[in-house]
Amino acid sequence: MKALKFNGVWDVSPVEVPSLQCLDPDDVIVSVEVCGLCGTDVGIITGDYSVAIPGTTLGHESTGKVVKIGTAVTRFKVGDRVVINPTYSCSECRMCQTGNPNHCERKHGTEAGVSYNGTFADQYCAKENSLLHLDDHVSFEEGALTEPLSCTITGVDKLNITHTDIRACVIGAGPMGMLYLWSLHLRGVNAFLVEKNEHRHRFAKGVLPEEGRIYKDFEKAMREEYGSDDERLDLCVDTTGYLSEVVFNRLAPGGKLLNVALKDYTAKLNVLKIADKSLSVIGSIDSLNQSFERAYVMIRDGKIPAAKLVSHTFNFNDYLQAFSMVGCDIAAKRQKPITEPNCKVLLRISSHQ
Known part of the structure; x- marks a missing residue:
């Protein structure tokens, strides 16, 4: 399967990697349909946000279909449409115990697209409790806005x-x-x-x-x-x-x-x-206080014009053009002004299944 790897500042490349398997009983393998380009991805590539581990697959705003489930998974079955919550928390460290699970002390190595292989890939390995069912009337593209919307809800809560x-x-x-x-x-x-x-x-x-x-x-x-x-x-x-x-x-x-x-x-x-x-x-950063679940409900119920905010969807192989659209010129290794109307830009991953 294909995965878009971060190798270092301005060094990003698609590579072939083995298909994923369920290792833990609560693992769910998701075939990724679409993944949104985030400012975090741009910051990682440009070096402005130097948090990612080289060799990690980028991407964390995504939806897809379940293709494999672990032995203990009961809430999902193969073929289910899902939204992926990429924010990990252990529920046990001091940050989690003091109401800041978005800053979990055990986040390192588990953060999708930063220190854990993310969703600019054909498949993603999720935990059962990190997935939501995607209703049939909600498109994969609309659902991909759940994660960024959850971050805004967190910020508005703090106000x-x-x-x-x-x-x-x-x-x-x-x-x-x-x-x-x-x-x-x-x-x-x-x-x-x-x-x-x-x-x-x-x-x-x-x-x-x-x-x-x-x-x-x-x-x-x-x-x-x-x-x-x-x-x-x-x-x-x-x-x-x-x-x-x-x-x-x-x-x-x-x-x-x-x-x-x-x-x-x-x-x-x-x-x-x-x-x-x-x-x-x-x-403010990341999801907090069930903001991910609340964000999905807002999209599901049409409170947010999610479909209208998606301006472009590119195929996986056109990732250079997609990032250039948001001012990140990977080929030239420079940031540039945005030169045509856009808002949320997505990569369509599913064509590689």
Whole structure:
């Protein structure tokens, strides 16, 4: 079978590997249908997020069909359509015991697409408790957004929104930005969106929530939304990591800044303001508090326009073109601006079965 391996920074290649077998009683072998390209994958390839073990198969946003089951598996049978939760937790370490299983101390060696062979491959070995049934009316493509949506639900939970009549914005109209915009909308928060790239901007305009607004510049957005350069913001989700200082200086008392960008970038924040203005600076990653299950229900019930957020699906052999679409030029070993409208990009794996 084929698998897309990470060998080192800017070194990614498809290789032939043996088909998978169930080794433990609760193992389930899934034939992967589609897998989404994530910012984590891009960060690993470019070296911006140096966490992956060389030799690991990339990919973690995926759906597929069960092809083999272990002797103790009771919830799934061969042929079942499934969504794969790639986040491992042991339930026993200090992080798990203190409510942070997304930071499980035994995660190393078990994290799909990072330290454990992921889902840019014909097959993936999952545990029974890491799978959800994919309803017949939900496409494999829609289901693949469950994992990124679960991460946004985790972040929105951390914001502890108690009032919906607040001033809010989301920075970045990539997949995470769009999912955060919709997740906030479903919590009753009408946030505006900022995206400077004209192509991402153009795509996002067609998938905004009702009464949604999008701008290319944060400062201009603040003026147009609230009338002056002195107005303040109550809540901001920055998916880019590059506007944290700018946004921080425009937070109202009690304001919250949520950063979800995996960027090695340093920002200067005034500690006095954090205390004196009761500001919150929050980080978030991965699934937490059943956010994976909750995300799937939102997609299943049509609360999130998952199908519309999938802009492109490429065949496995076209992985270079797929990554180039999101600004990761593996062949040239460089990052580049996005040059055509897109949002969530998927690889179709099943054609290699």
